[in-house]
Amino acid sequence: MEIKKAAGRERKWIKRTYLESFPKSERKPFGLMKLKEKQGVMEILAILEKGRPVGLAITVLYQDMVLLDYFAIHRSCRGKNYGSQALQMLKEWYQDRRLILEIELPDENASNRKERIRRKQFYLKNGMVETGLRVCVFQVPMEVLTDGAHITYDEYHGIYRETIGTVFARKVTSL
Numbered sequence: 821m822e823i824k825k826a827a828g829r830e831r832k833w834i835k836r837t838y839l840e841s842f843p844k845s846e847r848k849p850f851g852l853m854k855l856k857e858k859q860g861v862m863e864i865l866a867i868l869e870k871g872r873p874v875g876l877a878i879t880v881l882y883q884d885m886v887l888l889d890y891f892a893i894h895r896s897c898r899g900k901n902y903g904s905q906a907l908q909m910l911k912e913w914y915q916d917r918r919l920i921l922e923i924e925l926p927d928e929n930a931s932n933r934k935e936r937i938r939r940k941q942f943y944l945k946n947g948m949v950e951t952g953l954r955v956c957v958f959q960v961p962m963e964v965l966t967d968g969a970h971i972t973y974d975e976y977h978g979i980y981r982e983t984i985g986t987v988f989a990r991k992v993t994s995l
Contacts, residue, residue, distance in 0.1 A: 821867065821868065821869050821874075821902065821905050821906065821909065822867075822868050822909075823865050823866070823867055823868070823877065823906065823909050823910065823913055824865065824866055824868065825863060825864070825865060825866075826864045826865060826866040826876075830866040830868075830873050831864065831866075833866075833873045834864060834866060834873070834876045834878075835850050837873075837875075837876055837892060837894055838850065838876060838878070838890060838892070840895075841876075841890075841892040841894075841895075842890060842892070845958060845959070845960060846957075846958065846960060848889075848984075848988075852984075853878060856880075856983065856984065860881070861880060861881055861882065861983040861984075862878065862879065862880050862881065862889075862983070863877075863878070863879045863881065864876070864878050865877040865878070865879065865910075865913075867893070867902065867906045867909075869897075869902065873894070874893060874894055874897040874902050875891070875892055875893040875894060875897065875902060875903070875906055876890065876891070876892055877890070877891050877906065877910055878890040878891075879910075879914070880979055880980075880983050880984065881917070881983070882978060882979045882982055882983050883975075883978075884916070884917050884918055885917055885918045885920055885971070885975065885979060886914045886917045886918070886919055886920065887920050887921065887922075887979050888910065888919060888920065888921040889921075891903075891906075891907070891910075891921070893906065903942065903946075904942075904945075904946050907943075907946045907947075907948075908946070908947075911947070911967055918966060918967065918969035918971060919948075919966060919967040919969070920964060920965070920966050920967075920969075920971060920976065920979070921943070921948065921964070921965050921966075922955065922957060922962040922963070922964055922965075923936070923939055923940055923943065923962060923963060923965060924936045924939070924960060924961070924962055925954070925961045925962060925963055926940060927961065940963075940965075943965055944965075947967060947968070948965040948966065948967060949965060949966060949967070949968050950963065950965060951963075951964045951965060951966055951970075951971055953971070953973055953976060953994075954994070954995035955973075955976070955992060955993065955994055955995060956992070956993045956994075956995055957991070957992050958991045958992075959991075961995060964976055973994050977989065977992060977994075980992045
């Protein structure tokens, strides 16, 4: 398996998989992410197995932190250990940075509650740890996990404020 910056056909595959994998309420415009990538504050990465795309990682870079903004293994490739391998590879790719991600809170009333619990178990099993930070990102209650590094709410919020912009940052609040 390998991770590389996406280009050409991989990028088209990533956009399609991104649109299929994340609810509209949680997606940033793909064009904005491409612009932020050109500015050097985001990376759009392809996760490949034998040269074939199996997943994607879209990250936001700020200071010594990297926010794993979107991470998905294509539905046809799940259950084959690609996610665990890719997460370990991402930790190596960003070894000099604190790795941060957000997951939906396992709300008792959520229609996808079991999926949320499985997602959290996946990340914890793969070395991510709870920070105690609870946030609301575009009206979606989330919790923040890291690779073990400490992070404050102000540092976390700075990622949005300084890279994506104040309009987006206003839609990210502490719970």
